Amino acid sequence: MVLKKGFQSRMVSFDAPVPRAPRSARRRSRHNKISDGKHHCPIELLASLAGKLLQENESSSASNNASDENNLLAFCKDRVKEERQHVDKPLKVESLELGSCEESNFVVQHELECKDQQPKQESQSKDESDHSVECTSVISDFVPLDKGKSDTKPMVFNNVDGIRVEGTRKSIFKDLLRGRNVATNNDRIKLQKPSCRDPSRMTYFSRHRTDINLFGRDDDEKFSRMNKCSNRLKSFRYHQRVGDHRIRKLLSSKCWRAAPKLKDYEFSKSDCNAKPMLISYKRKAFHKWERYQDDCLYKKRKLFDRSSIVTTDVVVSGESNSNLPTKSVIADKDVPVEEGGTSASISGSQAALHVKDTNVKLSIKSFKIPELFIDVPQTATVGSLKRTIIEAITAILGSGLRVGVVLHGKKIRDDGRTLLQSGLCCQENLENLGFTLEPTLENPQQATVGENPPLMAPCDAPNQLTSVCEAIGSEIGVLDGVGDQPLLTHASDHIVDNTPDNVPILPDSLPDNNSPDCTAIIPLPVVHMEPLAAVPINQKNKRSELSQRRIRRPFSVTEVEALVQAIEELGTGRWRDVKLRAFENADHRTYVDLKDKWKTLVHTASISPQQRRGEPVPQDLLDRVLSAHAYWSQHQGKQHGKHLPGPPKAANSSTDEGIRVGGT
DNA sequence: GTTAGGG
DNA sequence: CCCTAAC
Numbered sequence: 001m002v003l004k005k006g007f008q009s010r011m012v013s014f015d016a017p018v019p020r021a022p023r024s025a026r027r028r029s030r031h032n033k034i035s036d037g038k039h040h041c042p043i044e045l046l047a048s049l050a051g052k053l054l055q056e057n058e059s060s061s062a063s064n065n066a067s068d069e070n071n072l073l074a075f076c077k078d079r080v081k082e083e084r085q086h087v088d089k090p091l092k093v094e095s096l097e098l099g100s101c102e103e104s105n106f107v108v109q110h111e112l113e114c115k116d117q118q119p120k121q122e123s124q125s126k127d128e129s130d131h132s133v134e135c136t137s138v139i140s141d142f143v144p145l146d147k148g149k150s151d152t153k154p155m156v157f158n159n160v161d162g163i164r165v166e167g168t169r170k171s172i173f174k175d176l177l178r179g180r181n182v183a184t185n186n187d188r189i190k191l192q193k194p195s196c197r198d199p200s201r202m203t204y205f206s207r208h209r210t211d212i213n214l215f216g217r218d219d220d221e222k223f224s225r226m227n228k229c230s231n232r233l234k235s236f237r238y239h240q241r242v243g244d245h246r247i248r249k250l251l252s253s254k255c256w257r258a259a260p261k262l263k264d265y266e267f268s269k270s271d272c273n274a275k276p277m278l279i280s281y282k283r284k285a286f287h288k289w290e291r292y293q294d295d296c297l298y299k300k301r302k303l304f305d306r307s308s309i310v311t312t313d314v315v316v317s318g319e320s321n322s323n324l325p326t327k328s329v330i331a332d333k334d335v336p337v338e339e340g341g342t343s344a345s346i347s348g349s350q351a352a353l354h355v356k357d358t359n360v361k362l363s364i365k366s367f368k369i370p371e372l373f374i375d376v377p378q379t380a381t382v383g384s385l386k387r388t389i390i391e392a393i394t395a396i397l398g399s400g401l402r403v404g405v406v407l408h409g410k411k412i413r414d415d416g417r418t419l420l421q422s423g424l425c426c427q428e429n430l431e432n433l434g435f436t437l438e439p440t441l442e443n444p445q446q447a448t449v450g451e452n453p454p455l456m457a458p459c460d461a462p463n464q465l466t467s468v469c470e471a472i473g474s475e476i477g478v479l480d481g482v483g484d485q486p487l488l489t490h491a492s493d494h495i496v497d498n499t500p501d502n503v504p505i506l507p508d509s510l511p512d513n514n515s516p517d518c519t520a521i522i523p524l525p526v527v528h529m530e531p532l533a534a535v536p537i538n539q540k541n542k543r544s545e546l547s548q549r550r551i552r553r554p555f556s557v558t559e560v561e562a563l564v565q566a567i568e569e570l571g572t573g574r575w576r577d578v579k580l581r582a583f584e585n586a587d588h589r590t591y592v593d594l595k596d597k598w599k600t601l602v603h604t605a606s607i608s609p610q611q612r613r614g615e616p617v618p619q620d621l622l623d624r625v626l627s628a629h630a631y632w633s634q635h636q637g638k639q640h641g642k643h644l645p646g647p648p649k650a651a652n653s654s655t656d657e658g659i660r661v662g663g664t
Numbered sequence: 665g666t667t668a669g670g671g
Numbered sequence: 672c673c674c675t676a677a678c
Contacts, residue, residue, distance in 0.1 A: 550672065576666060591666075596672070599669085 553588060555597050560617055563594055564601070564624045571632040572598060601625045 575591035605622035
């Protein structure tokens with residue numbers, strides 16, 4: 001009685017750490033931070049523009065920025081106009097204003113427009129949805145780099161992908177050179193994605209019935225409509241199906257783990273036509289996501305162990321006219337087709353095939369080339385930036401790129417095989433067919449643009465680009481906290497640690513001064529990435545796969561005192577009561593913990609001080625432990641309720657007042 | 665859900 | 672701290 005009273009009057013509250021979430025919750029949080037897996041980087045439009053511009057500008061001065069810009073603008077306008085003709089309903093002029101294109105905000109502005117027209121949009125979404133999936137837009141992932149004098153001058157850039165890039169020229173470039181993820185280089189760079197990014201991107205062209213084909217069937221028609229669907233309804237269903245396939249692939253193939261970001265799609269108005277697929281994605285993919293997440297890593301690593309991903313966004317072709325064998329199209333561009341290469345690809349899924357007669361019909365929606373970096377002076381105009389990009393892309397398309405064919409994650413190297421022999425005829429295989437764009441970098445110079453040599457030695461081996469992709473692919477989405485980071489993100493940041501702050505420090509050996517005058521597109525050197533990608537991630541995940549072990553929280557002396565106090569009163573064997581009495585508010589201490597602690601206390605008290613580890617427990621407390629232990633061992637401890645007055649206490653054990661440990 | 669005990 | 676048998 002007295003004791004009890006005492007307990008309540010003497011409550012000790014100490015800094016109890018924030019209680020951890022229940023194990024179930026902890027387990028669930030393993031993969032909750034997934035990067036947006038849809039950060040695709042279609043280059044088709046860019047390529048098209050590049051080709052067009054190149055062609056148009058060949059006769060004129062290539063150095064005339066204004067001219068190029070105007071051409072681009074004009075070209076865009078033409079395209080828009082042209083596309084508008086296919087639109088049933090009028091579009092807001094401002095959205096089509098190519099000025100936005102000039103501002104590199106084209107997409108973003110379009111998003112707004114999409115929203116504005118949302119109501120109308122929805123009414124006919126079904127009708128137009130068939131385009132949504134296949135429509136890709138513009139290029140992204142190009143980070144403009146300035147070479148102006150002021151390295152520290154902040155630069156902000158909204159790339160066409162809607163990604164806002166901020167940072168200093170120097171910092172961005174440095175990071176890029178080192179293969180560091182600018183997106184996560186928290187101290188300097190910020191990437192922001194518009195909420196409606198992907199859908200809107202897809203939307204733009206879809207709404208205008210512009211199905212972009214990266215490489216037009218002929219050079220004069222860069223924008224051939226490749227995905228026109230003659231049967232809307234059919235198409236619609238088809239896309240839903242494709243969407244599912246795509247989702248499955250996305251989930252199982254490692255590439256894009258976007259489940260957590262589904263929210264974005266759900267609320268994005270996306271809908272701008274993309275609804276059916278997105279919804280499907282959300283509902284199905286999300287659940288599958290959970291199912292897949294446990295073995296995703298394994299699968300990813302296994303599947304892409306020797307391959308990587310460069311591309312994505314492939315295609316879903318409508319039935320009617322996409323009979324442009326991608327390869328042949330590319331071949332028209334004089335791009336060497338060399339399947340023996342590395343990589344691999346695809347985010348699977350998106351290759352759609354229609355087997356009709358003896359022809360295999362498929363189209364590629366887009367490719368991704370995330371490792372291109374462009375360095376331009378800070379004082380460069382947007383127009384010149386665009387030109388630079390176009391030039392770079394064109395150069396790469398022209399000579400530094402090769403195509404890889406990947407089926408079920410395996411590269412098809414034998415160019416001599418027929419589609420039939422390669423199994424590229426059956427529906428199933430076609431759905432698992434992917435194409436990759438791989439840099440042909442035996443000669444690094446090939447990939448560079450401009451007169452200056454590359455700043456740094458780019459990859460010597462084609463595999464390097466691939467490696468980057470692999471790293472990305474294997475990592476994206478696995479990491480927590482990625483949030484809005486685009487796929488461009490390099491895995492290395494996360495591999496080392498989820499914390500965005502833990503950006504791997506790479507040797508500062510890269511000469512910064514290399515960059516200033518160089519306008520180049522440089523494949524990312526990936527040397528550092530592979531090791532990073534390989535090891536830590538698995539370990540980390542392995543552990544988290546099985547319920548994360550609780551953080552070790554050694555008992556403080558205060559806690560020990562409270563525990564001893566409670567046990568003196570209640571005896572052993574009543575751990576729940578002990579918990580409630582002395583640790584009720586210490587959520588991180590379970591009665592099992594208390595029991596365990598008592599066990600160790602008894603042990604500790606019985607060994608020599610030299611053998612003890614950790615924070616020393618006052619001897620008097622240990623004496624009490626031994627006394628109580630002895631006492632309750634004899635009294636069978638569980639006697640109810642009555643507290644035995646007698647648990648012998650150490651001589652100087654203070655009072656009979658209890659100690660209550662509080663927690664948060 | 666608790667308790668007890670091994671790991 | 673974890674795991675689990677036993678209650």
